[in-house]
Amino acid sequence: MAGLTDVRRQEVLRAIVADYIASHEPVGSKALLERHRLNVSSATIRNDMAVLESEGYIVQQHASSGRIPTEKGYRRFVDHIHELKPLSAPERRAIISFLEDGVDLEDVLRRSVQLLAQLTRQAAVVQLPNLKLSRVKHVEVVALGPTRLLLVLITDSGRVDQRNVELDELIDADGVHLLRDLLNGALAGRTLTEGSTSLAELAQNPPAQIRSAVIRSATRLIETLVEQPTDRLILAGTSNLTRIARDFPAGLPSVIEALEEQVTVLKLLANVPDLGNVSVLIGGENEDEDLHDASVVATGYGSDGHTLGGLGVVGPTFMDYPGTISKVSAVARYVSRVLAGE
Structure with a gap:
């Protein structure tokens, strides 16, 4: 991590990740200088990129191409997110009105996962309440x-x-x-x-x-x-992943199969953090090999301080992490409010 103690180099990494997430194209030094106020020369940027590459945070696919982030680079980026993208007023209104129209808990959860898939344009999943924790x-x-x-x-x-x-x-x-x-x-x-x-x-x-x-x-x-029914999942938005099938190196079918395997997804959602916190698993950090080309952003929902289940999204490693974390957190928060009768 020694190279990233330099604040400027951290800013260069942040800019590369942000630009790659936005464009899905390799990022060059010239583009960084044009899009970001880094206040340094192109030679300095190239040197910083060379150091970041040697430390495994970015990689150059071809000799003449720009750089793209590695999983290690995404992890560093996520760990240094200090501000989340706030939801727009229309997004907040859509969440509140859509969830409040639910007729019962299962309907609210079905609505929440459909809404999350629409907001993030990823696949979304929610776990029905863990009955062992129900009171x-x-x-x-x-x-x-x-x-x-x-x-x-x-x-x-x-x-x-x-x-x-x-x-x-x-x-x-x-x-x-x-x-x-x-x-x-x-x-x-x-x-x-x-x-x-x-x-x-x-x-x-x-x-x-x-x-x-x-x-x-x-x-x-x-x-x-x-007579406790087995844990069940509600899945939505799988078709969203077909738009970016080429961005899953090992192939989209393996990701789809992992999502349709209840045990795999339940294991992911079984380890969600305490209420109010969000976990991010990137690529190889996922235990299941079929999800090594994907990222999972998940959190818990519940009431009275008890987590009753997990919800989250699955998408490519270059997903919009600040926006996705914010939307997953917001939907979970509103689901918890509905559960609490607020």
Whole structure:
């Protein structure tokens, strides 16, 4: 890194990366002087480019061509992003109005990934909530008849489950009220795993007057909590990558296959940083070999400080990193606000 301790040389690298992202063409010293106020001679720029090349931050594809950034150069560029591109007013309005029209959590997430693909012109992916981290928000008990109940379980991730319970004895309004209080006492604020344990303990020592209702309801809810569906992903914008297929040296099909392989993408999104932070994986930093020609920008969404899932975009290594990071972060922030009911 010794060569990059020079502020000017860092600025030259930043200019090369920015110009290559904008043009997708090799960048020469003359172009740098014309487009950027570097206040030095062309000889100095050529010398700086030679040093950057020797240190592996840029590369010259042909003897007479300009330079293009390497993965190491992109990483240095990303690590020194101090200001993100602010979203335009129309972009902010589009995000808010589009997401607020969602009818439930899954619809909001589907909208978010479609919007992210449109805003970034990359492939976008979102993970449905990690149910292991979900907490029970409320349990509602509705009497459908003298021996039939409807249990409605609501989690903080927006999941709603309904289960019918058939009783072997009558239950009156006071019994329904007591049952509701007992179930909420056992479940409210707890994770699904914790809730299953609390329900089992409740069923071991229920009030005599509603003993059967408690046992049957607890058993039915435990089944509901344990029946956790496998993690699912929503993918959008894969067609965006076909516009730049030539920019994936190993071929676009391998990238598409990686995106369609749930396990691969879930592993990417399983390691998203804490809420409010964004991770960037460039080329070979991706664990999956099929993504070695791509970059992944991802973050988490959630509520009450808990990350419920990840979302992000996949595109070429020369993507607009400041703009992409800003848009991924903004969409995740608005999804979290919708989850929180703001």
